[in-house]
Amino acid sequence: MKNIAVLASGRGSNLEAIIKNIEKGTLQANLACVISDNKDARALQITRDHGFKALYLDPGPKKTWLLPEFEENYVKTLQEHNVDLVCLAGFMRIIKKPLLEAFKGRILNIHPALLPSFPGLEVQKKALEYGVRFSGCTVHFVTEDVDAGPIITQAVVPVLDDDTPDTLAARILKEEHRIYTEAINIILSGKYKIEGRRIIRTG
Amino acid sequence: MKNIAVLASGRGSNLEAIIKNIEKGTLQANLACVISDNKDARALQITRDHGFKALYLDPGPKKTWLLPEFEENYVKTLQEHNVDLVCLAGFMRIIKKPLLEAFKGRILNIHPALLPSFPGLEVQKKALEYGVRFSGCTVHFVTEDVDAGPIITQAVVPVLDDDTPDTLAARILKEEHRIYTEAINIILSGKYKIEGRRIIRTG
Numbered sequence: 001m002k003n004i005a006v007l008a009s010g011r012g013s014n015l016e017a018i019i020k021n022i023e024k025g026t027l028q029a030n031l032a033c034v035i036s037d038n039k040d041a042r043a044l045q046i047t048r049d050h051g052f053k054a055l056y057l058d059p060g061p062k063k064t065w066l067l068p069e070f071e072e073n074y075v076k077t078l079q080e081h082n083v084d085l086v087c088l089a090g091f092m093r094i095i096k097k098p099l100l101e102a103f104k105g106r107i108l109n110i111h112p113a114l115l116p117s118f119p120g121l122e123v124q125k126k127a128l129e130y131g132v133r134f135s136g137c138t139v140h141f142v143t144e145d146v147d148a149g150p151i152i153t154q155a156v157v158p159v160l161d162d163d164t165p166d167t168l169a170a171r172i173l174k175e176e177h178r179i180y181t182e183a184i185n186i187i188l189s190g191k192y193k194i195e196g197r198r199i200i201r202t203g
Numbered sequence: 204m205k206n207i208a209v210l211a212s213g214r215g216s217n218l219e220a221i222i223k224n225i226e227k228g229t230l231q232a233n234l235a236c237v238i239s240d241n242k243d244a245r246a247l248q249i250t251r252d253h254g255f256k257a258l259y260l261d262p263g264p265k266k267t268w269l270l271p272e273f274e275e276n277y278v279k280t281l282q283e284h285n286v287d288l289v290c291l292a293g294f295m296r297i298i299k300k301p302l303l304e305a306f307k308g309r310i311l312n313i314h315p316a317l318l319p320s321f322p323g324l325e326v327q328k329k330a331l332e333y334g335v336r337f338s339g340c341t342v343h344f345v346t347e348d349v350d351a352g353p354i355i356t357q358a359v360v361p362v363l364d365d366d367t368p369d370t371l372a373a374r375i376l377k378e379e380h381r382i383y384t385e386a387i388n389i390i391l392s393g394k395y396k397i398e399g400r401r402i403i404r405t406g
Contacts, residue, residue: 002222087316113224114317114320114335115320116333116335117319117320118319129401130319130400131353131354131399131400131401132318132319132354132357133354133356133357134317134339135356136337150334151333151335151336154335156337163243196332196334197332197333197334198332198334200364201364
């Protein structure tokens with residue numbers, strides 16, 4: 001069984017789905033640890049409640065990224081836990097060289113839109129304001145360009161005329177919980193090949 | 204019954220669907236005329252075969268747009284036919300001021316992607332190369348910005364691991380035939396309101 005780690009900053013809704021799917025056996029992975037940059041993240045509490053290892057790691061003085069010395073501490077911790085795959089789940093910092101180089105091709109993220117539409121923040125608000133009739137979510141490899149790495153899985157939901165950012169977010173979140181597990185299983189199984197940016201399943 | 208005109212440059216697959224839906228009565232519109240910038244467009248032949256009025260209008264010397272005097276001739280012809288709504292269907296020229304001002308808010312286009320993803324040309328190739336798991340099509344109002352006007356209808360199709368631009372285009376085309384009629388019916392019925400860029404159905 002391969003080791004995954006989850007990095008989360010907030011309520012940990014995707015983390016919770018990952019934990020439950022590991023407990024049910026539908027996600028074939030060992031959760032080595034959950035790391036947060038936020039001492040008070042509900043994600044850490046959920047992790048402890050389920051008997052997994054929860055770690056707060058000092059993110060340093062920057063708000064949206066980690067200074068190299070701080071990011072290197074994240075790398076060291078992940079390596080000490082023999083982590084094969086790093087899963088970002090609402091981790092609110094841009095990942096830079098130290099992590100990208102230590103875990104090249106082994107960091108996933110989930111984004112609540114059908115990328116390449118609506119990268120970045122305030123995603124549901126952007127989708128509603130643009131007036132799309134469908135949105136969704138995307139699990140992708142993390143690369144230097146934010147929300148632009150190769151796509152593993154996506155799911156689609158309708159946008160309704162009376163949607164608010166919150167109602168749309170809730171509809172998308174359900175699908176996030178499903179496709180993140182699907183994506184992790186694909187990557188850990190190794191049954192895929194990469195052609196350019198395309199992830200082609202081989203098993 | 205309101206009058207529509209279709210502008211087409213090529214094989215006229217969407218035009219053909221529009222004609223068939225008018226003949227079946229599922230599209231509640233009168234096809235006043237079909238105009239092409241290409242004398243040999245199959246679209247013109249289809250139009251004649253079904254007993255509708257087919258017109259070739261000289262597009263002038265430019266390849267991707269119409270010089271004002273030529274575009275004004277398009278406007279004049281559409282006005283002479285009392286056209287309420289102009290539907291672009293594979294019309295390979297960028298629409299500019301003369302038509303946009305004469306038919307403000309009354310020009311539709313269909314694009315074979317889930318806008319705002321993959322505007323422009325070579326759409327299926329771009330989608331495959333990007334590695335999206337879903338694509339689709341979009342009917343939108345035509346504005347000065349290419350493929351960026353408010354969205355009326357969209358449809359989604361899966362992208363398969365063994366897709367080529369042609370197989371993906373064929374899957375999308377089926378949906379185009381359905382949602383273009385749907386969009387025209389919405390706009391001609393008048394049962395919608397526009398909030399910012401959002402088209403909200405009211406009936």
